Amino acid sequence: MKMKAYQRPEALYPFQAWSLAEEAYDDENNQRSESVFALGNGYIGMRGNFEEGYQGVKGKSVTGNYINGFYDSKPIVYPEGAYGYPSRNQSMLNVTNAQCVGVLVGNDPFHLHSGNVILYKRELDMKRGFLQRQVEWESPSGGHVLLSFKRLVSLPHKHLAAIQVEIESISYTGDIRLNSIMDGKIEEAEVTDDPRLGSGGGEPSLILEQLAHVSDLSLLKQRTRHTGFELLTAISHQLAGAAFETENMMGEEKIGTSFTVKLSPGEKVSLTKYISYHTSRDEAGGDLEKLAAETHLLASSLGFERLLAEQEKYLDAFWQHADVEIEGDPALQQGIRFNAFQLLQSVGRDGKTNIGAKGLTGEGYEGHYFWDTEMYMMPFFTYTQPQIARSLMEFRYATLDKARSRAAVMSQKGALYPWRTIDGEENSAYFPAGTAQMHINADIAYAIRQYVQATGDEEFLVSKGAEILFETSRFWFDLGYFNDARDGAFCIDGVTGPDEYTAIVNNNTYTNLMVQSQLRYAAETANLLRRDYPAEYERIQQAIGLDEAEIEGWQEAASRMFVPYDERMEIYAQDDTFLMKKKWDFENTPDDKYPLLLHYHPLVIYRHQVLKQADTVMVMFLLSELFTLEEKIRNYQYYEPLTTHDSSLSPCIHSIVCAEIGDLEGAYAYFDRTVRMDLDDINRNAKDGLHTAAMAGSWMSIVHGFAGMRLTDGSLSFSPVLPEQWDSCSFKVMYQGQLLKVSMGRQNTSYTLLSEDSVSFRHRGVVITLSSKETIVVES
Numbered sequence: 216m217k218m219k220a221y222q223r224p225e226a227l228y229p230f231q232a233w234s235l236a237e238e239a240y241d242d243e244n245n246q247r248s249e250s251v252f253a254l255g256n257g258y259i260g261m262r263g264n265f266e267e268g269y270q271g272v273k274g275k276s277v278t279g280n281y282i283n284g285f286y287d288s289k290p291i292v293y294p295e296g297a298y299g300y301p302s303r304n305q306s307m308l309n310v311t312n313a314q315c316v317g318v319l320v321g322n323d324p325f326h327l328h329s330g331n332v333i334l335y336k337r338e339l340d341m342k343r344g345f346l347q348r349q350v351e352w353e354s355p356s357g358g359h360v361l362l363s364f365k366r367l368v369s370l371p372h373k374h375l376a377a378i379q380v381e382i383e384s385i386s387y388t389g390d391i392r393l394n395s396i397m398d399g400k401i402e403e404a405e406v407t408d409d410p411r412l413g414s415g416g417g418e419p420s421l422i423l424e425q426l427a428h429v430s431d432l433s434l435l436k437q438r439t440r441h442t443g444f445e446l447l448t449a450i451s452h453q454l455a456g457a458a459f460e461t462e463n464m465m466g467e468e469k470i471g472t473s474f475t476v477k478l479s480p481g482e483k484v485s486l487t488k489y490i491s492y493h494t495s496r497d498e499a500g501g502d503l504e505k506l507a508a509e510t511h512l513l514a515s516s517l518g519f520e521r522l523l524a525e526q527e528k529y530l531d532a533f534w535q536h537a538d539v540e541i542e543g544d545p546a547l548q549q550g551i552r553f554n555a556f557q558l559l560q561s562v563g564r565d566g567k568t569n570i571g572a573k574g575l576t577g578e579g580y581e582g583h584y585f586w587d588t589e590m591y592m593m594p595f596f597t598y599t600q601p602q603i604a605r606s607l608m609e610f611r612y613a614t615l616d617k618a619r620s621r622a623a624v625m626s627q628k629g630a631l632y633p634w635r636t637i638d639g640e641e642n643s644a645y646f647p648a649g650t651a652q653m654h655i656n657a658d659i660a661y662a663i664r665q666y667v668q669a670t671g672d673e674e675f676l677v678s679k680g681a682e683i684l685f686e687t688s689r690f691w692f693d694l695g696y697f698n699d700a701r702d703g704a705f706c707i708d709g710v711t712g713p714d715e716y717t718a719i720v721n722n723n724t725y726t727n728l729m730v731q732s733q734l735r736y737a738a739e740t741a742n743l744l745r746r747d748y749p750a751e752y753e754r755i756q757q758a759i760g761l762d763e764a765e766i767e768g769w770q771e772a773a774s775r776m777f778v779p780y781d782e783r784m785e786i787y788a789q790d791d792t793f794l795m796k797k798k799w800d801f802e803n804t805p806d807d808k809y810p811l812l813l814h815y816h817p818l819v820i821y822r823h824q825v826l827k828q829a830d831t832v833m834v835m836f837l838l839s840e841l842f843t844l845e846e847k848i849r850n851y852q853y854y855e856p857l858t859t860h861d862s863s864l865s866p867c868i869h870s871i872v873c874a875e876i877g878d879l880e881g882a883y884a885y886f887d888r889t890v891r892m893d894l895d896d897i898n899r900n901a902k903d904g905l906h907t908a909a910m911a912g913s914w915m916s917i918v919h920g921f922a923g924m925r926l927t928d929g930s931l932s933f934s935p936v937l938p939e940q941w942d943s944c945s946f947k948v949m950y951q952g953q954l955l956k957v958s959m960g961r962q963n964t965s966y967t968l969l970s971e972d973s974v975s976f977r978h979r980g981v982v983i984t985l986s987s988k989e990t991i992v993v994e995s
Contacts, residue, residue: 223895231549232549233342234339236337244896246277249262255560260282280311285494286582319391320360325360332350335351357387360385380486381483393476395452395471395488397450418440423436426468426470430508433471450471452474540945549894551890579900579903598948628692629690630656630683657732704777707726708722712725712790715862716820724831786846826854832869835850867913879936885916942961952972955976959995961995968987
């Protein structure tokens with residue numbers, strides 16, 4: 216389906232370089248705003264819900280509070296099951312809502328649906344890392360007040376969030392009551408037919424165990440129904456500005472404190488609420504109540520302003536590495552910063568958790584981790600926050616044993632990583648677009664290689680990465696075979712590539728080429744360990760039973776890998792039979808039938824030449840060195856018109872390849888569609904959570920697309936092209952421990968080394984070496 220000329224939709228939010236503002240309350244699109252105004256720190260995620268709650272039309276709000284990696288596991292019911300199907304599904308839980316702060320002006324509850332809203336503004340500050348809202352409101356009884364709300368989820372302090380509510384009387388004299396509570400009763404997600412959402416419905420996953428006021432804390436303890444994990448949510452308070460009376464409150468699955476003050480015109484009161492979440496999953500054997508007390512003692516000693524100062528300091532360091540500056544397009548400047556900010560808020564940084572397809576902004580895909588991590592998010596973190604990238608790889612190492620078990624279930628040797636998971640178990644109930652996407656093994660191997668070569672972190676490769684490489688390579692060698700019908704070429708049958716509209720095929724080009732690359736890298740790694748780390752090599756050999764014949768087998772399989780190629784058209788076939796199928800009738804497919812997966816049975820889609828997302832096109836980017844420019848152009852021109860981009864992961868890859876083959880207009884159109892996917896709600900589903908992989912893809916479109924950055928065999932190179940819509944663009948990347956700034960202009964590109972050492976790379980094939988603080992300017 217040739218993409219129609221892209222028309223950027225009307226902006227939903229004003230273009231501001233470092234913030235996102237909502238200048239009028241929009242009841243109809245409230246749920247979308249709850250997603251884009253979400254806050255998180257990689258562990259805690261809070262949707263942008265109003266502290267006072269929501270009383271609009273049913274379905275226009277999803278109250279959401281999430282903990283990365285905290286889940287329940289329910290049985291999967293198959294009407295017709297089969298051996299090896301996953302038996303249980305893990306779902307990230309919507310946990311205790313501690314955002315609630317109700318305000319009563321006299322006897323009138325403050326709410327946007329009552330009284331008179333004179334002024335309203337909500338703003339997400341991406342430099343300081345907090346959400347603020349200001350409402351000037353006149354109650355139904357005439358009480359005129361100004362309410363200010365500030366909220367942060369602490370990036371330096373994993374378990375802590377805070378809300379500050381300030382109320383100023385404009386012309387009101389009388390009582391103000393603030394009711395700060397926690398609500399443990401969670402409304403289950405609705406059941407839908409959309410496979411991108413969770414299954415929804417069913418009995419609540421969190422069972423109440425305790426409600427208690429202990430010293431200055433209010434505690435709400437719950438346990439997950441099936442996994443038995445404990446969750447302790449705690450709140451404490453500080454009130455300033457007026458004398459007050461307090462009353463503890465406790466009800467069915469609710470607990471909190473009510474504060475009553477008297478205000479006269481011009482007087483203010485400020486309530487700060489500290490919130491903590493601790494679970495037995497990340498604090499195994501720990502005293503959760505003691506841990507909560509320690510967190511709240513820290514919070515109260517720091518206070519809201521110091522927490523905010525710490526937040527800003529943390530983000531200063533982040534933006535020093537991650538910021539992208541675009542001159543000439545304020546919409547995309549805002550978009551790329553918003554995307555980077557949300558990626559930081561969603562990513563697990565502890566080696567135990569990862570990053571979900573919707574981050575911590577919604578329940579879409581049930582909080583599962585996919586290949587999105589390695590192929591989309593990892594590049595962003597590898598080149599801007601390598602310590603986080605390492606943590607993401609450590610998660611894969613921590614779940615290696617479960618990958619081994621999954622391979623055994625699939626009657627294969629080695630390890631097979633799950634297509635979707637939270638704790639390492641396979642959760643995909645639909646195997647044609649799940650378990651069959653075994654390319655995730657090669658994707659993880661590719662990410663390891665890119666990470667190690669970009670950072671020089673050989674210690675990770677030796678201590679953890681090599682074992683992942685060896686076990687997943689063992690899987691590939693056992694799965695594939697030397698096929699006499701293909702003159703002894705190594706073939707891999709019965710897999711699904713990235714394109715989920717073409718399932719269970721033989722010799723998917725993407726998979727075979729990525730496996731070929733992995734097997735060669737695994738053999739190189741074995742040689743490295745044997746030569747430079749003999750003790751570690753012997754440890755791994757003994758642990759997994761690795762022998763030299765097995766490594767030689769990987770090399771032979773790589774050298775004899777079969778890759779489908781059509782001599783007549785001079786293009787790579789997506790798989791053995793793709794080019795033999797009938798092309799999809801795009802001309803007679805109505806616009807309201809997209810995405811196809813929601814309107815056509817999978818078998819209808821599978822029997823046609825139609826792509827959900829980049830497949831062969833994607834491998835031309837990832838393994839760019841294997842293809843000539845002419846091959847890239849021919850293959851792109853064949854596959855692009857067949858691609859629906861029904862996956863949000865697709866446009867950014869097409870943008871990158873467009874830039875490489877010289878189609879700068881196409882590259883910009885695809886990038887434009889990617890970078891503001893959520894801010895402009897292009898797919899009309901931002902309400903379900905943000906598209907974290909597409910967010911990372913927008914960074915890739917700039918760095919790998921317009922700047923042409925590639926890392927080939929450890930060598931960094933650039934081939935920059937600046938879109939005509941921009942005046943300039945600059946970004947920074949970490950390479951071998953050095954921070955390099957790249958600034959693209961219309962006529963030239965400058966490279967500046969911001970670190971203390973030296974670095975070498977290529978600009979359009981010419982080697983450049985920079986010393987500390989040195990800048991060089993070259994023609995673009």
